[in-house]
Amino acid sequence: MSLWLVLAVNSVTLGGLLFLLSAGFSLIFGLMKIPNLTHGSFFMLGAYLAATLIGWGLDFWTAAVVAGLLVAAFGGAIERLILRRLAGAELAQVLVTLGLSFMVADVCLKVWTGDPIRIDTPRALAGVASFGGLAFPAYRLAISVIAVGFAVALWALLDRTRLGAMIRAGVDDPAMARVAGIRVSRLFTIVFCLGAWLAGFAGVIGGPILSVYPGLDQEMLPLALVVVILGGSGSLLGSLLGSFVVGFLYNFGQALFPELAYVVLFLPMLIVLVVRPQGLFGRPAV
């Protein structure tokens, strides 16, 4: 019985981390239609940068924010200098972002060597929280809280602010938004930076659990893809629910059918793609 409870709680905490990772991917894909395969690299780069910043004496949370900003600046540069020129050319975008992810991986290997680097859990959250005789790492529970906090903040941003209204207009109909006087190109940069920041930040937040090592990018990217396809691109609620669904599939799949762990993870994605290509919560393409 306790196994199920532990798995359920772990599913929620993994879902939290996946939401932080995939919310940005979903926003970028929803607004700009760019399948950003560099997203896993943003995640890994954030973790590496934070490890260095923490080594220089910054505390964990400051390092997380700053590393996120550095990744956002990198993302902004990619959008302005490269992706902008490839608007509408999906194959080119896929190839460029994939190529960039390999390049980032090589550069990280040179800078941070191939050795895995651990990131310490922030001291205040290092302990174990006990409920009814079951122990849960406090830090993992904190991730879920952070993820829900971000979900609310992002929802408020999209739903309650002028910027959010413009982004929504851009997602729904970029041409019309342009006619209405919205500078969609600037929106693109803002959203890309925001998405990159979220991924970089998620990398740092995931650091104490995953540590950081070559290949982390390629481990995380498919999870983000599954979340976004399940949830529906451009839909924040979709990402949130998709993340928790994937969290549950991952945990229960690996525990119950370890040989079929990937089938359990990817089969639902396949079915959704065939039956409801816009995702569970996405709106069908106009």
Next chain:
Amino acid sequence: MSLTLSRRSFLAGSAALAAIRSTRAQAQSKPVRIGLLTVKTGPLAAGGIQMEQGTIRFFKDRNYTLAGRKVDLVVADTGGNPAGTKTKTQELVERENVDMIFGPLAAFELLAITDYAAQAKMPILSLAAAEDMTQRRPNPYFIRASATSSQNMHPLAEYAAKELKFKRVITLADDFAFGHEQMAGFQRVFEDAGGRVVKKLWPPLSTPDYTPYLAQISGADAVVQGFAGSNPLKFMKQYRDQGLKLPVLGGGTACDDALLKSYGDEAVGMVSCSAYTGDLDTPSNKRLIDGMVRDYGNIPGLYSAGLYINGQVAEAALEKTGGKTDDREAFNLALRAVSLTDTPRGPFSFDHFGNVVGNFYIRRCERKGDRLVNTTIKTYTKVSQFWTYDEKWFLSQPVYSRDYPPLKG
């Protein structure tokens, strides 16, 4: 002016002399060419880079001269995949005309080239641990001075059952051949000594989050982990974060000395068994450690020590053949007849399959000041790949795998 002139003419003269000497030396023997197949890109790069460092350290120690012959080292990056390994091996053999190959790193790389290498009569000195390479599918040109997958695990299982008195354990390892073979070896010896493996868990090689597996750990005295690469670090961190308290045992890659700088307190207390241990007091080990720290700021582990040792094996064989490598078969026999005493892993020789018979060290991970160290607590000497089993009986059994030996009950 006259001083400059005379120095210049002196330099010119000595350069000419050196040129003559080197042509003469070349006439006697051209440099021995050694190819290193390693991985410098991708997720396996950490081990691959250490392999290259260990190789270079050894040749620097010998001033790039073995048995009177200069050494040309040709480094090839396989990219960590079988196809790349095949291509690079062909390049080394056919274009670079190497006399022997060090590497590759991973078993699946080795399996991709073993037939080709045997046909080309190319001696391969590798760390890749695949059991059957020196058992049921031997390649006569393959020499392994490190260990088979299970060679660490046999002594570890004996120690766990007889000295630590564990009765029931749960094993976890990466879901690929190296993990399967390690845990199968552990299971056979542990159960023959009266213990019981109650559960074997196999997380896929790239598993970001181990909690689905950690949640299944209960009803045992200890946990045995056989992860490799960066996975042991991730696993141990999550293990402790989950509040699990059972003692942890590990194989050679699980608590490798080179990994200690990445570990935190979660590794303290882990008991592991390895073919190489940093606290072994031999002159060559001291030289290796000092050199690695000086050149790279790194403590050596299995991979760098393993390649340093391969260098020693090559050197000993060359000395026996008087520096000759032209007769490949004679050189290959010389390699397999090598028996050394002063190496970073202690004394060893090879069995008739070309696999090492040597020391294995049980170590406990401890904190000393601000760093972690592995302290040797027991040494098993002259450990063969067949442990204490009869070779014929051992080989008549199926090769260690995911499902063999099967779990009881």
